[in-house]
Amino acid sequence: MTTATMTALARHAMAAALLLSASYAGAQTVAITGGRVFPVSGPVIENGTVIIRDGKIVAVGAGLAVPDGARTINATGKWVTPGLINSASQLGLSEIGSVQSTGDASAQGQDQVAAAFTVWEGLNPQSMLFAPARDEGITTVVVMPRGGLIWGQAAVITLVDGSLTDLVTRAPVAMVAQVGSPGQGGSGSRGEQLLRLRELFTDVRFFRDNRRAFDRAETRGLAASRKDLEALIPVIEGRLPLLVAVDKSSDIEATLRLGREFGLRLMLAGAAEGWMVADQIAAARIPVLTGAMNNIPGSFSSLGQRQDNAALLKRAGVEVLLIGNAGGGGADEPFNARNIKQEAGNAVAYGMTWNDALRAVTLTPAQVFGVAERTGSLQAGHDADVVVWGGDPFEFTTRAEHVFVRGVERDVRSRQELLTERYKTLPPSRWEP
């Protein structure tokens, strides 16, 4: 074969590959028919149809006609839901936990303040851990920075193939901070930590109102760097939520007081003892991110940790977003961000209604993080983040049989599947122990 022929062949193969990837990029029309459809934004539709075109949902309902040329997925006996959302994850920010060079979840900041830290900019779009999450029906995650007093800014990420700009659906969606671990925040006690936060928010106001004087170095010293003060302006103006990781009930109350004083839009994460002050949280209309798989008083700040915390909060009228809280190598590790459906199942086992649990991993997070017009429910015009399940999505025996992310069903096998395939049949061993 001549070099010229080889080049021509290679060019031909490349063109074919491009064509293939173009068709796989979601131009096709898909009709999922006959399934038990949970739009979440409305009541369940038995024998429903979901039609996807060009990456969007174009119709959801009963008795819809299948468009000509559509790929049809017969979902008879199957359940169809929006893609699941894990609302607190380090997916893409930490590839191999012990390898620092693959960890991009935390900032050095300045004196434990890293408000300007836009964590998503260091996200790895090629993470090997996206595929396992997607295989379990997760299409969207909220990635959170961590560490210090003010941890940085969170973003909503959609698990598509592409560059970072394709993945980031909305950013920032929250400023993340903690109350109740003064040591981590560079303070000696809870009182000092609250003092520090008050000083910080007061200085942000001052900075906003005296910016030119600050730039001319005509002001007193302020409690944070220029970039961090700047990043906190939307927080004190109530435009960007402040998501506070906090467990102890008295620390939650202190957080609520801070919120009232400075007019903050709060969210709480963890909230181990949230159930003890559920009425106050509900009255302040503050959403809570918590899990349903922990009942261990892991610290003296979470002595009241219980597995039905999520259900009790929900019952008190709090908006609940389910996140992993099992600890260990459980659902709070990036590899097991995929276990959010187990969290939802346990929430049901410990008192939440099934519908509320589904909502807590779909529509509620979408609403709370401001992406409900794109994902979190099955509605015409939304991104086609759709999962076809073999049955009840929370049961272990149920598989996510089709996972569409923005209308694309990814068919590339994961690293885990490749390993399994390689070792499913073991080669003969030349070593006899």
Place this chain on the structure above:
Amino acid sequence: MIRNATIMTAAGPAMRNGSILLRDGKIVEIGATVNAPADAVVIDGTGKYVTPGLIDTHSHIGAGGAPGGQGVLLNDVNEATSPVTAHVWVEHSVWPQDVQLPRVLEGGVTTIQVLPGSANLIGGRSAILKVVPSRTVQGMKFPGARYGLKMACGENPKRVYASRGPSTRMGNVAGYRQAWIGAERYRRSWDNWLAKRTGDAPARDLGNETLAEVLRGNILVHNHCYRADEMAQMIDIANEFGYKIRSFHHGVEAYKIADILAREGISGSLWADWGAFKVEAMDAVKANIALVDRAGARAIVHSDDASGSQRLNQEAAKAMAAGNAAGIPVTEDQAIKWITLNAAWALGLEDRIGSLEQGKNADVVLWTDNPFSVYSKPEKVWIDGAMLFDRLDPNQNWRTDFELGYVPRRNLR
């Protein structure tokens, strides 16, 4: 006496509408029709499931108590002062008031092996404990159970001892071999003296006493090891010194040498889905447990985590589903063994616990639903025939000393 339940015996196929009779701490009868003695407490198990008490081969509960965290000083897991600490016994670290104990009991776990940590090449003796309220750890110890020995491969020891050694995997292997050479010499000198009993007895050495008992086959080796190639090295070392490895723990790459584990008679104490937290855990696959089981090795779901230990049934369900998804069919009758009978074997207790058979200890769990469902919870748990947990009667349930006043009472329903 529990009637009309689905009984997953772990010794054979599940029995629909079965009955089981417990008396004087033992399983007396099990079958489709069992006559209840006049004085028996009869529990209707309609719609419910019965399994053996679950067994966790890898726990640190009690030694790493809750609350943890800086300054709390309840962490007594790793004697990280020397790479070989065969002389320590983890039972001397166990705090019987650890709140994690009643919580794993509520998860249906009746027997745990508490292990020293993995900082050391040889970490010390394990303790086999019944999950029962007791003022002392002595009161929890499983009567007559053989001790285990904790060994650890790979990243942990070489990270902990990086500055003084071992700092490499070859350093790790040299460390094990050196320890066993010393133990072999010690065993010989004692065995010689015991045969003759003349002259002064050799000097006692705590570490070598434990290692010599391993060489005599009286202590079972539990080896923390992730990578397939390292497990193979550990098998060579065991053969060099004439001991057996009873179980590889964590073994995220066990599926790569499942045939060898089966041939060598080594069990795998494995996770359903942990991985990626360090380089040696990178190749974790969810079908691991199913692949090991299919190869004929004893597969076990372990926790290494007080939270995971509460849901061994859910972890087993995940591993079963992963096997089925990968084209490796796994039945519930197989998967129940991963958290019962196979774990009992790893602890050398398969003749007493791990399955529901006549004459075995009455360690029994009554589940609200199929234990492989996410919605199922243990309703009642018996150990040695004593009901130690009843979800329907929260006031009777075990509260550790620590919880009194400190920890608000939980509604378990």
